[in-house]
Amino acid sequence: MNRSRNTRNSTLLGIASILAAIVIWQAVADLIVRSRFYLPSFTDVLFSFISLIEGGTLLIDFEISMLHFFIGLGTALLAGVPLGMAMGWYSEIDRIANPIVEILRPIPPLAWIPFAIIWFGLTHQSAGFVIFVGAFFPILINTYTGLKSVPRIFVEAARVLGCTKSLSLIRYIALPSAVPSIAAGIRIAMGVGWMCLVAAELFGAGGGRYGLGQKLWFYYNLHQTAHVVVYMLLLGLIGLVIDMIFRHYVDSRLERWRAGEVRS
Amino acid sequence: MSGVSIQNLNRIFEKEGGAPTVALEEITLDIEDEEFVCLVGPSGCGKTTLLRIIAGLDTATGGSVSIDGEQITGPDPRRGMVFQEYSLFPWRNVMDNIAFGLEMKGMDHASRMHIASEYLELVGLEQFRDAFPFELSGGMRQRVAIARALANNPDVLLMDEPFGALDAQTRNDMQQELLEIWEKTKKTVIFVTHSVDEAVYLADRIVVLSPRPGRICENIAVDLPRPRVRTSVDFAELRRHVLSLLQQCQVRR
Known part of the structure; x- marks a missing residue:
């Protein structure tokens, strides 16, 4: 009762x-x-939004951006999860791949645009490639950490129960145990990827005709800043909904x- | 049929830049089929290490362990283990935890659920079949862990202070239940504990280990009839005997 009143109050406060x-x-x-x-x-932006719905390319921009994303x-x-798993489980692969990963990882994804x-x-x-670079490392690192931190007790319990092969241990123990960490990595990756999307489209990667980021730049060049704000708000809103x-x-x-x- | 034979077993932990630790020294022990043996000793005496070597999770630096004449080289589902920590897989519900070993054997879904149900019934948790481990109390989790180990139908059941984290009352209940399960399934049980009370209540035989290096200090056959009464004179007498042995072993060193 008290709690539901609190939620209602905070909703009202948010709207206000x-x-x-x-x-x-x-x-x-x-x-x-x-x-x-x-x-x-605000009203300029609202009218821009209406005019864009009537005569603009909002839907196709959205679709193209989603395609890039x-x-x-x-x-x-496809690349980050298997590599992260291999590096997290086999220390030889870790030792081979880790130096390369550590050199490439600090390069800002946008530096790959050229x-x-x-x-x-x-x-x-x-455009997809720039987003890939941004999303790959969070996924890789979190998958790696997830597999590195599988509790030993689960592995030992599985081994005495007859799960002794490395691949079975990965499939039945390490992977399920690492899922929360991998999911957190994907969430970070989606945030970074969304940022990279705008930048990549801005620079013309990605066909150069449609896309939310592309149109943002297009209307800026036409000095139609109200249209720019519409695309800004849409980018924020879609990012939020995806998350x-x-x-x-x-x-x-x-x-x-x-x-x-x-909880505990 | 499933006797365990331990011959001159040694386990030395090498330390980089330090003196190696002798965890177990010249352990020789024969455990008969269907026997309930408790390994008792102060913490750090290597009793858990001994159990892990029998399980195949650790390797001896000398000597041998064999079951029915067969050398132990690694983990094997014929030796079930119940751990001290909570070892249930949190992403699997109770039934899927119990059926895990059967799944690894390649048994089809219907048959393994059928067998898992039997063991679920054995530990008295029928109404929790779909629960996840976090929804269970400590005692229930260890019951499921026992059912999971037994579902594989092992020859030997290894238990590493399985009730160590439970409160006193739950612990007593679990001990009694374990004896009932043991009488029904007739497994060879090797049970590690530091509680003398627990050992005297459970065991056919108590093996007292001395601390670092872990050696067998005394091998006591317990012939008190079951069910044992903790408050009886014989029980108290034996407990005092084991306690004084534990102290002597420490001093002798």
């Missing part, structure tokens, strides 16, 4: 705070700045066995 911010924004834009170029007001994230998963364009041209693959969907999915699968450990 957003409304207040919009009012202040509108007032500052209309009364102080008075320039639609420097600071488009999932090319990058998908390849990062070579993304040189290697893949202005294609969806080149929420993933978190909901992971929690619903993991809560069955993690609940006790997390």
Whole structure:
């Protein structure tokens, strides 16, 4: 009872705070700045949004960006999870791969944009590649850490129960035990990948005609800053929704066995 | 049928830049089929190491362990083990934990669920079949761990202070249940504990180990009839005897 009132109160407070911010924004834009170029007001942005829905390319921009995002994230998963598992489980592979990983990892993903364009041209693959670089390392490192920190007791219990082969131990013990860590890595990777998406499209990687980041830059060049704000808000909103969907999915699968450990 | 024979067993832990630690020295011990043996000793006497060597999780630096004449070289499902820490797989529910060993043997789903149900019943946790380990109390978790070890139908059941983390009352209940299970399944049991009370209550034979280097200090056959009464004179007498032995072993060194 008390708790439900608290949640309702905080929801109301949240809405009020957003409304207040919009009012202040509108007032500052209309009364102080008075320039639609420097600071488009809330209503400017709203009208831009409506006009973009009527005559713009919002949907196709969204689709193309999603294509880039999932090319990058998908390849990062396909490469990062197996390599992280191999490095976490076999110390020989760790010793071989670790120096290379440690040299490549600190390179900011955006520094790869020139070579993304040189290697893949202005294609969806080149945008995907930049996102891949951003998403790969968080996935790799978290998978690696997850496998490194499998409790010894689980491995020993499995061995005396007849699970003695290395591959079986990875499949039945190490992987399930590392899932929470891998999931956390994927979540970080999606955040980094989303940032890389905008930058990659901005620089023209990714076909150069559609995409949320591409259009942001396009409208900036046309000095239509209200349109730019629409794309900014959309990028934020979509990023938030992707994160929420993933978190909901992971929690619903993991809560069955993690609940006790997390809460206690 | 499943006697365990330990011959001149040594275990030395090498330390880099230090004197090696002799954990076990010249252990020779024969355990008969269906016997319930308790290894008792102060902490650090190597009793857990001995159990781990029998399980195949650790390797002796000298001597041998064999079961029915067969040398132990590594872990084998014919030797079940119950650990001191909670070792249930948290991502598997109770039934899937118990059935794990059978799954590793390649048994099909229906048959292994059938067998797992039997062992679930044996430890009295039928209504928790779909529960996950975090939902169980400490005593229940160890019951599931016992069921999981037994589901593989091992020849020998190795138990490493399985009730060490439980409160006194639960511990007494679990000891009694374990004896009932032992009488039903007739396994050879090797049980490590530092509680003399527990050893006297459970064992056919108590093996007292001395601390570093771990040696067999005394080998006591317990002929008190079961069920044993903790408050009886004989029980107290034997407990005092074992306690004084533990002290003597320490001094003699």
